Amino acid sequence: MKLDSVLIVGATSAIAAATARALLGTCSTFVLAARNSERLNIIAKDLRSRGADAVLSMPYDALHDTDRDVVADTQQLLGTLPDAVLIAHAVLPEHDAIVHDAANAHQVLEINTVSVLALCTHVCRHFEQRGSGILAVISSVAADRGRRNNFLYAASKAALDVYLDGLRLRWSAHWPLLRVLTIKPGYVRTPMTAQLASMPLAARADDVGHSIAQLLRRGASGRYYIPWWWRVVMTVVRILPDRLVMLIRH
Template identity: 75%
Template sequence: MKLDSILIVGATSAIAEATARELIGTCRAFVLAARNRERLDAVASDLRSRGADAVFTLDYDAQRDVERDVVADAERLLGTVPDAVLIAHAVLPRHEDVVCDAKYARSVLDINTVSVLVLCTHVCRHFEWRGSGMLAVISSVAADRGRRRNFLYAASKAALDVYLDGLRLRWMATSPALRVLTIKPGYVRTPMTAHLENMPLAAQPQRVGRTIARLLRRGDCGRRYIPWWWRLVMGVVRRLPDRVLVSVQQ
């Protein structure tokens, strides 16, 4: 699959940053979209210094610019619709703060779910019009089962999984050049998870980024757990009865 250009939404997230670095030899042009201008510039100049040919930046606030067509913006910068789109933005709230706070919960859902799904429809339109493209979205292993301390976040990600499953089937039926990749990382040591005290089996963002870059290069299609053994772990967690899970819960 062609991977000359990529649009990365949420480019200042640690995983997206690590992925972009790994793609430098592969992708010629990067369009980075994120909210914080200063950080966005830092990531962009890092990619340029490391040898990326063309790096563009876009200001994008998932809460404010929900319906904005970022893909069209990227198209204006690149002159063509990007070959791949990686959606990486998300927030992980402190669950105790969010569980009874409607306004906060709404903002989490707006960022993690609504903005991502709306963005996916834009991607869908552009890719289907062209007849090719790769959409990769960072979900989470948490989406596989709601747990006591993160079910709002889990629900916000589970919606992505379900949406992408359906989109994948739609595209599989139309053209092999249209791909959907659902990326499901386990715990990763990033700024998003910095407030979590207990992170069993945590991975480094560099490792996750390397894997995502490999999957993108390969044009992979499907749900992918990173590291792969989270598939086994979540397979078990999904099947545990509630009564057991409540006692081993963390």
């Protein structure tokens, strides 16, 4: 698969930044979108210093730019559609604070789900017109089963998994050069997870970025757990009966 240019939405997230760095050498043009322009600038300078040919950045706020066609904006910047789109933005709310707070919960869903699916819709339209491209979205192992202290976040990610499963089926039938990559990292040490008291088996953002870059280079399509053994862990977690899960405190 061709992978010269990539659009990364949520490019200042630790996993996205690590992925971009790992793509250097494969990918020469980066379009970075994120909310904080100062941080975006730091990431852009880093990629440029490390040898990227072109790094363009644009402001994007998942909460307010839900309807914006960022893919079309990218096309305007580059003169062509990007070969791949990586959607990486999300918030991990402090669960106790939002369980009873509808406005806050709405905001989480807006950022994690609505804006991502809106972006996917734009990607879908543009990519189907061209007939090739990779759509990669960062979901989470959390999406596989709601836990007592993160079920809103889990639900917001589960919607992505289901949407992408369907999109993958649609594309596999008619567009052999279109790929859908659902990336499901386990615990990763990043600013997003800094508040979590316990993170068993936590991975480093750098390693996760390398794995994602490898999947993109391979043109992989499907649900991928990172590291891979989370697939085994989550298979077990999914089939445990509720009554047993209730006994587990974690």
